[in-house]
Amino acid sequence: MPKASPAPPPEASPPEPAPPAAKPATGEALRDFALAELANAVRQLAREGDARHSGVHQARKSLRRVRATLALARRGLGGPGRRLDEELGRLCRGLSPLRDGQALVEALGRLGPTAPPALQAQLPQAIGLAEARREGLLARALARDPEFARRRARIGQFAGRLARLPWGEVRDKHVARAVARSERRLARARKRVARQPGHDERWHVLRRRLRRLRQQDHLLLGLSPSLRPAGGVPLDEAAALGEAQDDVLLLRHCGSHSPFPPDLRRALRALARERLQRVRDATNGA
Known part of the structure; x- marks a missing residue:
């Protein structure tokens, strides 16, 4: 009787697919x-030459984004997170005069198409004066803090403190409550503007509240x-208030400490007031 042939070895089962990489917890992603x-x-802040002006602007934007992130995690981070936020705010405000110096030059450059002919002829002089003021502000700041080394070292210290915060305590519910808080603050700011449309500080607060919510919305778009925000962020309102900031800046620099001579100051002030009122009327009536 012929011998039975041996059974073939069992086929090797295919390897198990690797599990997908775990998504970082909300707190870790925010950190x-x-x-x-x-x-x-x-x-x-380490940029050199003419790029320093843009560098200050971008640095301030990054610092504001960090503050928006800390606001989302504030319930989980507790007192240490709030203290760090306050110190970041002071650093950011300390850079404001430098940013305003560059922003004034940019605002004047954008005036061209909307300015009356008489003012258009004066704009090169205005831009030259604003550039001189900007360079003076930067030179004085660098004399006090060469290469911005002190500020950069301070931000490095902030990074160490931020990394040690209890991000593992941050939960989705904390972030959801923080977003809802930002939405409520924006709604209150809108109501105050509606009650006092001629109050400059009310508009300033509205712009800040809208910017904070936009930053948080953009951050969460990539993370979670x-x-x-359930109601979204109105981009047209944000764009309008951003444009109006040019006119607020012009008015701020047409006062008693203006870099401009009196006749130029009066022309700039008249145009800025007209443009600003137009934007505010449209925004408040929307």
Whole structure:
């Protein structure tokens, strides 16, 4: 009787697919985003030459994004997170005069198409005066803090403190409550503007509240879309208030300490008031 042939060996089962990489917890994702923004602020303040003006602007934007991130995590981070936010705010405000110096030059450059012919002829003089003021502000700041080394070192210290915050305590519910808080603050700011449309500070607060919510919305779009503001962020309102900021800046620099001679100051002030009122009327009536 012929021998039975041996059974073939069992086929090897295919390897199990590797499990998908775990998504970072909400707190860890917020921490990593904030640390990247602090690192960017340091890089921006290290820029040289004419790029320093843009570097200051970008550094301030990064610092504001870090503050928006801390606001989202404020319930989980507690007192240490709030204290760090306050110190970041002071650093950011300390850079404001430098940013305003560059922003004034940019605002004047954007005036061209809307300015009456008589003012258009004076704009090169206005821009030249604003540029001289900007360079003077930067030179004095660098004399006190060469290469912005002290500020950059301070941001590095902030990064160390931020990394040690209890990000593991941050939960989605904390972020959702923070977003809801930002939405409520924006709604209150809109109501105050509606009650006092001629009050400059009310408009300033409205712009800040809208900017904070936009920053948080943009951040959450990449990290956790389900936590984004339920009502969205009106881009047309944000754009209008951003444009109006040019006119606020012009008016601020047409007072008693203006870099402009009296006749130029009066012309700039008249145009800025007209443009600003037009934007505010449209925004408040929307």
